Amino acid sequence: MIRAALAASLLVAGLAGAQAATVPEGVWSLPKGKATVRIAACGDGVCATLVGLRKPLDKQGRPKVDKRNPDRAKRDRPVIGLSLLQGMAPSGEGWAGTFYNPDDGKTYAGSLAPAGDGTLKLKGCVLGGLLCKTQVLTRVS
Template sequence: MRSILIPALAASLLSAGVAVAAPAGDPSGTWLTEDGRAKIRIEKCGPGAAHACGKVVWLKTPLNDQGQPRTDIKNPDPKKRSRPVIGLTLMEGLKPEDGAYKGQIYNAEEGKLYDVSVSRESASELAISGCMLKILCGSQTWTKAPDEFAQVAPAPAGAAPAKAKPTAVKPAAN
């Protein structure tokens, strides 16, 4: 399974040097994909926050060949093809089951959904296993990334940079 798990387009519990224990199997945190091309933040979501969801927060190559932000170009729904990959939710409603979180993952590189199982290997490793039709399967190990890390989608080429507001300088009081 070459790239079912968020490669270039898909595409954390250590913070400030302090380890924080997570419940067994809890996938919450920010994770670097095995190929190093994306970081995915997984958080609790859904009713009563019993489920987990994951979205792209960083791409190694955030711009395409035309200097524009990468978009969900392979999405089977033409209306969704212009949405940016950074900020794209790839996993929704992962449910705890048998020591893992199970559900579906979207691969933006192929525009396809796969069944997925997400489980903690350790405080710094997350095991991702995905299958299509229960016969084409593969797995990856994602590693912990700082939770505070996030990438802002770059401005489109030709967009004017934001201007800083001037600050008034007051004369010193005598």
């Protein structure tokens, strides 16, 4: 009985902490202005849509498409407008789930968390977290 009560209290405390983070809604820029994403709440989680690119056109002057997507049927869809975050649910002071990188057509385990300086840190990992890369997003609006 005591174990069940302890487990329930830890679960409630964990959920309260996970929901404490406020979704950083707005438009955010990736490093060097390479791309901009719109972040919004999606239920209890976070969604992000690619809304702009520093270089939106390919060498032929056409809008860039998702040419590296492993699903051949999706390779002709425009990159601008793609949903980049999937299943980003509250986790600690941020969110955890996966994100899609149209640069290489791969989906990575990742996290999104506010940094103390008003930026966001997007961290993606492979090999069970052995290799990770973090990008800092800066608010545009």
